[in-house]
Amino acid sequence: MNVLVIGLGSIATRHIDAVRQLDADAHIYALRSGRNGKEVNGVRNLYSIDEVAASGIDFAIISNPTSCHAAAVKSLLPLRLPMLIEKPVFDSVSYRQLAVDLKSARVPNCVACNLRFLDSIEFLRRYISENDSRRVNEVNVYCGSYLPEWRKGVSDWRQTYSARRDLGGGVHLDLIHDIDYVCSIFGLPVASRGIVRNVSTLGIDAADYANFTLIYPTFCASVILDYYRRDYKRCCEIVFEDTTWTLDIPTDKITDSDGNIVFKGNTSVADTYLLQMRYFMNLVAERRYECSNDALEACDILAISTDYERFD
Template sequence: MNILFVGIGSIAKKHIAALKHLGVEATLYALRSSRQSEPYPGVVDIYSYDELSQFHLDFIIISNPTSEHAATIRRLMHFQVPLFIEKPLFADCKHDDIVAYIKQHRILTYVACDMRFLDALRFVHDYVDARYDQLKINEVNVYCGSYLPAWRPGIDYRTCYSAIPELGGGVHIDLIHDIDYVYWIFGQPSNSYAIWRNVSSLGIRAYDYANYNLEYPTFCVNIVLNYYRCDAKRTMEIIFDDCTWTLDMLKNQVTDHKGKVVFQSEQQGSETYVAQMAYFLSLLKKKQTMSFNSSEEAYQV
C-alpha cells in the first residue's frame, strides 16, 4: 500500500501511529514544501505534485493547515484517488465546484471527525437514531471549552494555526467536532444563528468564542465553544420529557439527572484515531465510494 501525506505535523503523526497500530504495511510519502523540511522517520519526502504520477497511491491523507485544504484538494482530485481529509473540510464555503467534482467522479472522501468514534457519543447517536420518532427532546446544550495555551506544551500558542485566522484558526472552525456530532445525531437544522467574538485576554486575532443556536422542528440546540477555559469541559446535555442525560466527552460516559451512569467506556481518546482509520481502510477494501462523513456532508456542516 502507498499512502501520501500532505502536511506532516502533529495530526499526521497520530494517523501514522494509527496505521502502525493496525499493522498496515505501507510505504509512506510526504509532499513537502521545502527541501529544508525536517524529515520524519520512515516517510519518503517528495517535493512536487508532478512527482505523484510516478506512484500508484492507494489513498492520500490531507493534514496541512485548514486554509490550504481547498487548493490542495483542487490539485489532487484529478488523480481520482481516495482522500482522507483532516477536519474541517475547508476554511470557508466557497468551493461548490470541488464538492461537485468529487461527487460526479465518485471519489471516496472521508473528513476525519474522530469524535464520531468515541464510544459514549456513538451510544447516544445509536440511542437517538433508533428512537427518533418516539423521543420527546425539549432542549440540547453543547459546551466545549479548553485552554489554548495548554494544547501544545512548549510552543507559543499565538504562533499556531489555531490562533491565526488566515490559517483557518478560530473556535468556529477549529472546534467543528461539536457542530459535526450535533449534525450527525440530529440531522441538519432548519435554521441556524451564530455569534463569533474575540473576547478573552489570550491576545490572539482568531475568534476565541462562538455561540450557535440551531433550530429543529420540536427543539433547539445551543452550542458554546471557547479557547480560554482553564478547566477543560466538553459535554452535551439532552433534556428529554422524563429525564436529562449528560454526555461527558472527557470521561467517555453518559449520566442521568440523578447521577446514575447510563453508559461508561474505558476507551482512551487516542483510540478514536485507530477506530476511524480502521473504518476508512474497510471502505477501501470493499471498494466503497461513499463514507459516513463525505466531503458533501462535511460541506453542509
Template sequence: MRVLIIGLGSIAKKHITALRTIDSSVEIYALKRSESEEKDGIKNIYSLTDILELSLQFIIISNPTNIHFKTLKDLYHYKIPLFIEKPLFSTKGIEEKKLVQLIDDNNSTYVACNLRFHKGINKIRELLNDCRIEEVNSYCGSYLPDWRPGVDLKNVYSANKEQGGGVHIDLIHELDYIYWIFGLPISKKCFFSNNSSLNITAYDYANYLFNYDSFNVNIVLNYYRRDAKRTFEVITSNGTYLLNLLENKILFNNEVIYSEDQEIMDMYVDQMNFFIKNALSKKNTFNTIQEGYKVLDLCF
C-alpha cells in the same frame, strides 16, 4: 499499503500512528516544499507529479485549513481516495461548492471527525432512539496554550484567523455530531468573538442556536477555559442524559448508566480502519466531502 500525507503537523502524527497500528508495513510518503532529511521512516517527495509513480492507495490532507482548497484543487484529477482532516475549508462560497462537486464526482472521500467514533456519543445516539427531545446543550471549552505546550501561540494555526484558525471551525466536532445525530436544523443563529485574555486574531468564542421542529440546540465553544470541559446534554420528556466526553461517562437524571474506557488514539485507529474498509472500496457514504461541506456551512 502506500499512503501520501500532505502536512506533517500534530494531527498528522496521530494518523501516522493509526496507520502503523493497522498495518506495520505501510509505506508513508510526505510532500515537502524543499529537500530535507527523511525522518521516522517517512519518505519525501517534492512534486505532486511524483504521485503518478507511487501507486498510492490514498492521500491524507492534514495541512493548514486555509490551503485545503488549493491542495484539493491540485489533487482531485488524480482520482485517488482522499482522507481530509477537518475542517474542510476555512471559507465557503461558490468556488468551494464547485470544487466539492468535482471531487465528489472523481474521488472517494472522507472528512475526518474522530468524535463519530467516540463510544459515548455512539451510545447516547442509540439511547435517544424514540425519545421525545425537549432541549439539547453541547459545550466544549479548553485552554488553547495547553494544546501545544511550549509553542508560541503566534505560530499556532488555531490562533490565527489568517491561517483559517478559530474555535468555530477548529472545534467543528460539536457541530458535526449534532448534525450526525439530529440532521440539519431548520434555522440557526450564531455569535463569534475574540475578546479574551488570549489576545489572538482568530475567534476564541462561538455560540450557536440551532432550531429544529420540536426542540432547540445550544452550542458553546471556547479556547480560554483552563479546566477543560466537554459535555453533551439532552433533555427528554422522560429525563436528562448528560455525556461527559472527557470521561466517556453518561448520566441519566444524575445517575451513571454508562461508562467505558477509551483512549483518544482508539478513535483515530477506529476512524482509519473505517476509512480503509469503506472509502478505499468506494462504498463510503459516511461523512463524505458533500456531508463535510454541509457541516462547514453550519459554522458560519
C-alpha cells in the same frame, strides 16, 4: 500500503501513528512545498504531483492548515486518490463545488471528525434514531479548553494555524467536532444562528469564543466553544421531557439527572483516531464510495460554523 500525507503537523502525527498501528509495513510519503522542510523519520519526501502519481499511492491524508485544504484537494483530484481530509473540510463554503466534484468523480473521501467514533456518541446516534417518539426539549453542548497547551513543544502557539485567522484558525472551525456530532446524532438543523468573538485574555486574532444555536423543528441545540478554559470540559446535555442525560466526553459516559449511568463506553478520545482510520482504510480496501462524513456532508456542517455575526 502507500500513504501520502500533505501537512506534517501534530494532527498528521496522530494519523500516521494510526496507519502504522493498522499496517506496520505501510510506507509514508509527504508532499512537501519546498526542499527546506524538516526531515521526519520514516517519511519519504515528494516534491511534485508527478512524483505522487509515480509512487503508487493508495490514499492521501490532507492535514495541512485549513486554508490550504482546497488547493490540496484540487491538486489530487485528477489522480482520483481516496482522501482523508482533516476537519474542517475547507475554510469557506465557497469551495463546495470541490466536494461535488469529488462525489461526481466517485473518489472515496472522508472528513476526519473523530468524535463520531466515540462509543457514547455512537450510542446516542442509535438511540435517537430508534426512539424518535421520545421528545427532546433542549440540547446543550459545551467545549472549553486551553489553546496554549494544545501542542507540546511548539515554540510560539500564537503562530499555529489555530490562533491565526489567515490560516483558517478559530474555535468555530477548530472545534467543529462539537457541531458535527450534534448533526450526526440529530441530523442537520432547519436553521442556525451564531456569534464569534476574540476578546479574551489570549490576545489572538482568530475567534476564541463561539456560540451557536441550531434550530430543529421541536427543540434548539446550543453549542458553546472556547479556547481559554484551563480546566478542560467537554459535555452534552440532552433534556428529555422526563429526565436529562449528560454525556461527559472525556470519560465516554452518559448519566441521567439522578446520577444513574445510562451508558458507559470503552473508548477514549485518543482511541477514536485509530477507529476512524480503521473505518477509512476499510472503505479504501473495499472500494466503497459512500461514507458517514464525506466532504459534501462536511460542507453542510461547515455552513453552520461559518454563518455567524462577529463581535470584537
